[in-house]
Amino acid sequence: MGRVRKVLGRPWIIGVLVVAMAGAGFGLYWFQPWKLWQDETVQEALPGAAEASAPPTVAPSGSPFASPSVQSVPDTLAGGELISHEHATSGTVKLVRLVDxxxxxxxxxxxxxxGPDLRVWLTDAPVKEGMAGWRVFxxxxxxxxxRLKGNKGSQNYAVPEDVDLSRYSSVSIxxxxxxxxxxxxxxxQV
Known part of the structure; x- marks a missing residue:
């Protein structure tokens, strides 16, 4: 008990302990290591896939992926297989034009x-294998x-209407x- 009083009686030790605890708290917040053991599975249907009987619509003009034909089901315009970068990653990416x-x-x-702060990005960067591709996007x-809705499953991410799809060639997590x-x-393109 006397030793504890002696240690706590030195103000610099208390300062070091406070700084160490604040640093540990910040490190936990910043890295969020518990997420490595927490999976979030999201299973979304493709919008409009069940609405195949809806009245046909005409694809928008001006898009590099536009077609003059009438469309009554979602149309896959481009796609590719995910490759791993910083973390093991697999799955398929599709750019889909919906019926509307x-x-x-x-x-x-x-x-x-x-992981912390994961996003889905549409980019103009080429996909490179290995460490050379980790930071190019x-x-x-x-x-x-x-934000990435879940690290497992099938999900949809709306592309803003003002995005010129001809300027982007890849998707990154x-x-x-x-x-x-x-x-x-x-x-x-498919």
């Missing part, structure tokens, strides 16, 4: 690690489609906190 003419990026059978032009790609896919 809007576009979504669809992640199917996604399987990646959970914020070097050029990109559009954030929002991007960790905004650490500026690194968890995985990415090159979009090839």
């Amino acid at each position: 003419g809007s576009h979504v990026v669809r992640l199917e059978n996604l399987d990646t690690s959970n 914020d070097d050029g032009e990109y559009v954030s489609l929002g 991007w960790c905004d906190r650490f500026d690194v790609s968890f995985g990415a896919a090159e979009l090839a």
